[in-house]
Amino acid sequence: MGITSNDAAPRAVLLRFLFLLCIGCKCLASEVEATQTATLAVDASPQLARKIPDTLFGIFFEINHAGAGGIWAELVSNRGFEAGGLHTPSNIDPWSIIGDDSSVFVETDRTSCFSRNIVALRMEVLCDNCPTGGVGVYNPGFWGMNIEEGKVYNLVMFVKSPETTDLTVSLTSSNGLQNLASATVTVSGESNWIKVEQKLVAKGTNRTSRLQITTNKKGVVWFDQVSLMPEDTYKGHGFRTELISMILDLKPRFLRFPGGCFVEGGWLRNAFRWRESIGPWEERPGHFGDVWHYWTDDGLGYYEFLQLAEDLGTEPIWVFNNGVSHNDEVDTVAIAPFVKDVLDSIEFARGSANSTWGSVRAAMGHPEPFPVKYVAIGNEDCGKKFYRGNYLKFYNAIRQAYPDIQMISNCDGSSTPLDHPADLYDFHVYNDSKTLFNMKSTFDRTSRSGPKAFVSEYAVWRGDAGRGSLLASLAEAAFLTGLEKNSDIVxxxxxxxxxxxxxxQTLVHAAFHSLHCFLLCSCRPNIVVRGEAT
Known part of the structure; x- marks a missing residue:
């Protein structure tokens, strides 16, 4: 709930300021002479009161393996063998062989049963008398899988073999010597792909585990879309429960997704495509996030983000590509297909179960619409050649089809009025502690008419941030006092x-890791999380 009483807003600012002051005084106490005194004057006049909107504090999702290898609970990295780079073809990394070149040979080929991700792994077992334990392949996940005793893990994979073959699927330590769980599955000899599902119950705990698939039988086996997920994900929706619980502690009012630069792409060919991130997970092609330099299988896609917002009780804010990337752009005269794509994405979220795209959502298990009320037209694209023209095409089309949707411009209106219509405008700031301290008055002189500010990205970064520093936290909190003070326009x-x-850590802020979650120094309303990649 927002604070509505006349004196509540200045009181909130005052309490935060006093909190910062107390911390600062304690940190500096050893350097202050006992005889020194200070006077603190506070003006809490009722006429200064401003209502703090319910939406003021929310969360933004992007970068640093926050999804793949983070909040998304998939344990297998490169589960579809499609992963590649900007100038490299698909490869099997981080998969590796168990055995040597004389006993097993692996390669990728284009024989998968999935039309949108056709690469599969072909494994040929060469040994007549294979070593004890067999030969095969293993996947270490994202810097090691966190396997915990007593927990259930659901393995799904698609397999093909011309001959009947027994496969042993195991969870082991990183060197393969400690067996945490194993089962044998039989693949009947036939030319068609089959779906294999197996539950693995861990009988031990290891923080840097791996998934192994082995056999003792000579022959050829194909694999594709190998997935391992813990059974206890949040509400069964695929997210790590312990990380979601920390987000819930923040009580966020909105979720900005699926990112910023991630949406743009270094090149448009590598931008996030919502259509390719919906439907059955095994049919999603994935894509290379060339801005942050790693592959994502898009198991965490558009639908899952909408579901996450619903589970958190937050407003979803859909950031979409407006035909502009870091290095190339679509001319406004050719932007119509992009506009149609965005209208379809909104219909997917908001349309009835009988609509074209609403029916796709319903088929995925959510017949009721998702209440998308905010969209951001691009990310950090203001000033680029075609942004303004493209923006107006999107704005007009969305306003006509969905007049209630609030649209967010990339152009900063804090000091100069916008030259185009918008409901809100983005304001991003990453800087050192001193600068952010001094920016607490940024919106003091901003016009009280026109669109409101959405400070959708802010942080102290680089050297001042360290691994979560008190200095950075104080600077961020000081900046927030300025946002609260100006909450009539922020x-x-x-x-x-x-x-x-x-x-x-692509950006040096506070961090998280795979087993443990640590709350690092970052002032309310932010809790920055550390833990381990699972």
Missing amino acids: SMASYAPLFVNDND
Whole structure:
């Protein structure tokens, strides 16, 4: 609920300021002479009161393996063998063989049964008398799988073999010596692909485990879409329960997804495509996130983000590509297909179960619409050649089809009025602690008419951030006091990034890792999480 009493808003600002002051005084106490005194003057006049909107504090999702290898509970990295890079073909990394070149040979080929991700792994067993334990392949997940005693893990994989073959699927330590769970599945010899499902119950705990698939029989086996998920995901929707619980502690009012630069792509060919991220997970092609330099299988897709927002009780804010990437753009005269694509995405979320795209959502298990009320037209694209023209095409089409949707411009209106219509505008800031401290008055002189500010990305970063520093936390909190003070024109704010995998910190903020979740120094309303990649 928002604070509505006349004196509540200044009181909230005052309490936060006093909290910061107390921390600062304690940190500096050893350097202050006992005879020194200070006077604190606070003006809490009722006429200064401003209503703090319910939507002021929310969360932003992107980067640093926050999804794949983070909040999304999939344990297998490159489960479809499609992963590649900007200039490299698909490869099996991080899969590796168990055995040597004389006993097993693996390669990718284009024989999968899935039309949108046709690469599969072909494994040829060469040995007549294979070593004890067999030969095969293993996957270490995202820097090791966190397997816990007593927990159930659901294995799903698609397999083909011309001859009947017994496969042993196991969860082991990183060197394969400790067996945590195993089962034998029989693949009947036939030319068609079959779906194999197996529950594995862990009889031990290991924080850097791996998944193994082995056999002792000479012959050829094909694999594709090998997935391993813990059974106890949040509400059965695929998210790590312990990380979701920390998000719930934040009580966020909105979820900005699926990212910022992730949406744009370094090149448009690598931008996030919502259509390719819906439907059965095994049929999703995945894509290379060329801005952040890693592959995502898009198991965490558009539908899952909408479901997450619903589970958290937050407003979903859908950030979509407006025909602009970091390095190429679509001319406004050719933007119509992009506009149609976005209208379809909104119909997928909001349309009835009888509509074209609403029926696709319903088939995925959610017949009721998702209440998308906010969309962001691009990310950090203001000033690019075709942004304004493209923006107006999207704005007009969405306003006509969905007049209640609030649209967010990429252009900063905090100091200069926008030259195009918008309901809100993005404001992003990443800087050192001193600068962010000084930015607490940024919106003091902003016009009280026109669109409101959405501070959708803010943080102290680089050297000042460290691994979560008190200095950075104080600077961010000071900046937030300025947002609260100006909450009549600042409608929303979200720290960025929410999650950082300890093993891949593209931006240096506070981080998280795979087994444990640690609350690092970052002032209310932000809790920055550490844990381990599972």
